Every structure is written in C-alpha cells, then in structure tokens.
Amino acid sequence: MPELPEVETTMRGIKPHLLGRKITQVLVREPRLRWPVPHNLGQLATGQQIQSVDRRAKYLKIHLGNGAIMVHLGMSGSLRIVDPKVPVQKHDHVDLNLSSGLILRYRDPRKFGSFHWLDGNADSHPLLSSLGPEPLSSDFTGQYLFDTSRGRKVAIKNFLMNSHVVAGVGNIYANEALFMAGIRPTRAAGNVSLTRYRRLADCIKAVLQAAIEKGGTTLRDFVGGTGEAGYFAHALNVYGRSGYPCPVCGRRLREIRIGQRGSVFCSRCQT
DNA sequence: ACGAAGCCCTGCAAGC
C-alpha cells in the first residue's frame, strides 16, 4: 500500500528517466480506475516534453509544456520504468512511452488509483486546492495541529488521516506516529495539549523521513526487476503487530477499529 | 462545519 514515503520514493526513482524526455505515445488498456482516465489524455500528452516531476500529498505530477499528468497510486498502484521487451501483465493499465525507448508503466490490481489531467493552473484542481500542508514542510507544526483541532471531537487518528488537515498521512504512519508520541489513537483531537501536538508533529516527520530513507534502498530498482515495493515492515513498531508485545513495555498490543481502519496501540504507553 | 458511513476493486485468508 503506497503511503507517502513510497510515493516519494517512486517519484525519485522515476524522475531521472522522465526529465527532458518526450512522451511518444499513451496507451490506456483499462480506463476504469478510481475515476475514468481522461479520454483525451493521449491527445494532450503525446509529443510533449517532460519539464519536471513532483509530488503533492500522494499525488505524483508529471509536468508537460501544456499541463500536467497527475497520478495517484491508490493502495495497490505502482509506476515502473520498463523496457518494451517486458511483457505486459495483468493489471498493467497504462503505458507512457518515452522518447528514450523506455516505458513508464502503471499497474494497479485494485484500481483505487487514478490519472488526471491538470491544465495550466495545476494547484487549482479541486483534489489539490483543499489539501492541508505537506507533513514534511515547515508549515506543518504542533501549533498548527493544536489550532486546527480545537473543538474537534473526532478521534485524533482520524484527524491525522484527514487530507484537509494534513496531506498524505495514511493508516500505517498515523498508527506509528501516535505510538511514537505516546498518544492513544481514540483520544478526541480537541483534547490534546499543545505540548503533545508539538511532539506528535515531530514524530510524524521523523517516521515519514525514516521510511523515505529506507524506501531509497527498498525501492531502488525501478528499471527491470520485479519492482516490488517493500512495506518497511521491519521498521514498524505497531502496525500489523497486534497481539505482539509492545517494543517499549512488553504489553500485548491491542487492535481496534477506528473509522473502519485497523488501529494498533499499546494501552500502557499510549494515553 | 462536523462526523460517520458508503463506495470503488481485487487478492488473499479463513471457513465450510
């Protein structure tokens, strides 16, 4: 499940293969993703040179001369640079052929991902315009979380996973950051002190940054190979570890459902 | 404005 670190790592991995190349052909085998792939994507993108590649939340943006292609990986999507000799497999929904002769290939078994076309003013797109700050940016602070959360009764874990509050913090890293900060995921967002929010903001940044650094090694092979993304499972303290001992105090980690998402925490360390 | 539930989809695991 690509979380922000995987998207960032994907972006860094494919970027050198994209910059300065032209898109020579767009092949959409399956347009029925989370939203339909724009029918005129090929018409818009073919012949255009790639100017830059960046990320906003978990959206990857490929900027062309006349607009940008925006991709979301959903929870099972991947983008890989492949040689044309690599056979197309099931769930390979979109190919962007590049002037280098290589292909940027999108695969997504569960089709939760999406392709969008952004015209000139990219950030005015409705999916981008209402996003909260990037968690790794200086705009994202404990003070910001404190101010934004006043009067909110929602569980802090859901609060963190709300993209209007902060962009791109998914289930895994919400669990991990709350554990690291010692905050129980069910606690009302409006009932967390500024001191604890400062610590939480630091923990979110730390856990994302660490995963990006690990992702740099786990996901290094973007050309050929299997391209399988590691889930950084070895680095996780609580996610997927329900029933196992807390790495800090040894008590059995508990799992509950918050907002239909699995939430794992230590009932001793997290208050 | 806020919060909770619904929905899209497939692979995998568990149950019969």
Next chain:
DNA sequence: TGCTTGCAGGGCTTCG
C-alpha cells in the same frame, strides 16, 4: 480440494 465469504485499504462523496 474447491468453493464461498469476509476483509483490507485511500480518500473522495454522500448523508445526517
């Protein structure tokens, strides 16, 4: 062994 069922999950959309 082979089927059926349930579940997971990002995050936008809809409903209350």
